[in-house]
Amino acid sequence: MADAVEQRPAAERLARIEFTDRPEGPIAAAIIAGGVGAAALGLFTTLAEASTGFKDWLQWSDRVGPLSGKTIMAVGVWLVAWAILHVALRNRPYETRRALVVSLVLIALGVLGTFPTFFQLFGE
Amino acid sequence: MSFSYREWWGLIHGMGLGALFLLAFAGGLAGLYSLRPALITPEGVVERLRRLKVGVVGMAVVAWLTVISGTWIVYPWYRAKGPTSPRSQLLASPSTKDWHEFGMEWKEHIAWISPILATVVAFIVLYYGTNLIRHDRVRRTAITLFVLAFVFAGIAGGFGAFITKVAPVK
Numbered sequence: 622m623a624d625a626v627e628q629r630p631a632a633e634r635l636a637r638i639e640f641t642d643r644p645e646g647p648i649a650a651a652i653i654a655g656g657v658g659a660a661a662l663g664l665f666t667t668l669a670e671a672s673t674g675f676k677d678w679l680q681w682s683d684r685v686g687p688l689s690g691k692t693i694m695a696v697g698v699w700l701v702a703w704a705i706l707h708v709a710l711r712n713r714p715y716e717t718r719r720a721l722v723v724s725l726v727l728i729a730l731g732v733l734g735t736f737p738t739f740f741q742l743f744g745e
Numbered sequence: 746m747s748f749s750y751r752e753w754w755g756l757i758h759g760m761g762l763g764a765l766f767l768l769a770f771a772g773g774l775a776g777l778y779s780l781r782p783a784l785i786t787p788e789g790v791v792e793r794l795r796r797l798k799v800g801v802v803g804m805a806v807v808a809w810l811t812v813i814s815g816t817w818i819v820y821p822w823y824r825a826k827g828p829t830s831p832r833s834q835l836l837a838s839p840s841t842k843d844w845h846e847f848g849m850e851w852k853e854h855i856a857w858i859s860p861i862l863a864t865v866v867a868f869i870v871l872y873y874g875t876n877l878i879r880h881d882r883v884r885r886t887a888i889t890l891f892v893l894a895f896v897f898a899g900i901a902g903g904f905g906a907f908i909t910k911v912a913p914v915k
Contacts, residue, residue: 688853
């Protein structure tokens, strides 16, 4: 009863707010791309540990070391993935929850790849 | 009572931007949490949404400034060759080498996930606007990513504070 009383004014207030309908696709694209960026960072971090050649190649700045290449590459992968996913999903009603699950898995992989105890296992 | 040039940058990176980050996170989280039909009035929604946009965009901008200043300005001093750099000092003793081999190694990488996620949340808020009130699922998703961005920055910031305590950049 109390809930019904509270719900009514809320519904009335909602009716007075202006909404512009927008597809969820671009949101899903941004969420998944965020996960791709995190996973890319984890991948580059682990690969740099596993291969001295790759680590040396990532040293785009002598002052910063391989971290310069790893981070610029990860940001680049994130932005490219976002652009591609945005174009692919922009008009689609892609479910945000599904995108979040995909993204959380990718973020978890990214965290694992940047975790020293893990990536140092691959040290040459 | 003064700071060196490097110490100033350490303060800007850690304390200045760190404090702004906390402020923006608190504002953004409160804004996202309260964007619910039961807590919104048609008159208040415009002002509340404006505040939310400032909070989430502010957090994203501050997160980018923090990782860029940390990686490209402070970190080179930390890892400089020679026995006096913080990295060399930490690695010189078995009792402190884990601060570098675990703490710094994790911090310097995981910090970069934070601005990426904060930017995603800023995009969601700017793109979806008032629709966040109607679509609770999207609002909760934004909160999840926003909190994750904060957690990753917290890990990096925490290790940064501890490492600075043990071997400061001078």
